Amino acid sequence: MKFPIFKTKIEGLNRKFNLLDPKEQKEYFQLKAGKEIEKLRNFLRENTFVAYLLGKKNSGKGTYSKMFAEVILPERIDHFSIGDMVRAIDPELKDEKKKRELINYLEKNYRGRLSLKEIISALKNRNTKTLLPTELILVLFKREMEKREKKTLFIDGFPRELDQIGFSLFFRDLIGHREDQDIFILIDVPEAVIDQRIKYRVICPICQTSRNLKLFPTSKIGYDEEKKEPAPYRAGDSGAGFYLICEKCGVKMEKKEGDELGVEPIRERLKLDGKLIEESFSLYGIPKILLRNSIPIKEAKKFVDDYEITPEYYFEWNEKEKKVKVKERPWVLTDDEGIESYSLLPQPVVVSLIKQMVDVLNL
Numbered sequence: 001m002k003f004p005i006f007k008t009k010i011e012g013l014n015r016k017f018n019l020l021d022p023k024e025q026k027e028y029f030q031l032k033a034g035k036e037i038e039k040l041r042n043f044l045r046e047n048t049f050v051a052y053l054l055g056k057k058n059s060g061k062g063t064y065s066k067m068f069a070e071v072i073l074p075e076r077i078d079h080f081s082i083g084d085m086v087r088a089i090d091p092e093l094k095d096e097k098k099k100r101e102l103i104n105y106l107e108k109n110y111r112g113r114l115s116l117k118e119i120i121s122a123l124k125n126r127n128t129k130t131l132l133p134t135e136l137i138l139v140l141f142k143r144e145m146e147k148r149e150k151k152t153l154f155i156d157g158f159p160r161e162l163d164q165i166g167f168s169l170f171f172r173d174l175i176g177h178r179e180d181q182d183i184f185i186l187i188d189v190p191e192a193v194i195d196q197r198i199k200y201r202v203i204c205p206i207c208q209t210s211r212n213l214k215l216f217p218t219s220k221i222g223y224d225e226e227k228k229e230p231a232p233y234r235a236g237d238s239g240a241g242f243y244l245i246c247e248k249c250g251v252k253m254e255k256k257e258g259d260e261l262g263v264e265p266i267r268e269r270l271k272l273d274g275k276l277i278e279e280s281f282s283l284y285g286i287p288k289i290l291l292r293n294s295i296p297i298k299e300a301k302k303f304v305d306d307y308e309i310t311p312e313y314y315f316e317w318n319e320k321e322k323k324v325k326v327k328e329r330p331w332v333l334t335d336d337e338g339i340e341s342y343s344l345l346p347q348p349v350v351v352s353l354i355k356q357m358v359d360v361l362n363l
């Protein structure tokens, strides 16, 4: 299965954008997809659609759909995560009144193999290994939709298994979006990118904001002079002795235990995710949008601008000034087919999402 490379380069245009700057990002989208943004805005003021995000774990599903919403019409578009929905049930189960309401709803609406007692126990004792039964996910999702105002939806986390793909084809009926266009958004990201996203990920212990030492640092960097080379970083690596400081909370952002293993612990999961994407790719009757994160180095000049490529950040300690210098260099990775590639920043991928969406919706 090959995802096409999307051209975001406009010939004869020499302006450069700093995509980390919100104002420049806005100008960038206006220039690269202004006409399409206007069409989508007009459409979404009156209409809605349902999109399913299909990509491997850590492929950037949330990043892309949230950026799409932000650029087009945030108040009319929801990113809906099935994982978040299930986690939000934990506090309900601890509150007697809310628990009663949940049980009442399930009594009226749930059809499936589990007894109510088994359902509550499945919800309470969830883990990452066993998935909740599809019938239960469907009814919880329906309940959630009934509480909300009808908006355009980007669904993240469904379908998650091969047998759920069939359900997703009728999903819009179940949640009262019967007349909506439904769309599969398939995301292709090399495992090397996912690996580095995990290995260099750090999280603020207070606000849980997630950043990346190598790919998405904060503006404030700290340096531990005592502990120059903590494992697992190599000397000179972007992490050696350096740490990120949360922009909101001002505290040191921390690595999570096990992240140094990268994709190793989730290899099986990634394989299943890949299979899911492949199966969805071959379905008839539902339009598909293909988003591609990487681009072979030898094609890059033709298709994208330099500033659309993800750089690798690294740091140097200036002993005299006692200051951290932030540097960047091109980040070269090997894609799943063994081709030397660059990884695109989210913005050009979202430009391709916007343009393909206009086509799918016939605007």
Ligand SMILES: [Zn+2]
Pocket: 204, 205, 206, 207, 208, 209, 246, 247, 248, 249, 250
């Ligand atoms: Zn924070």
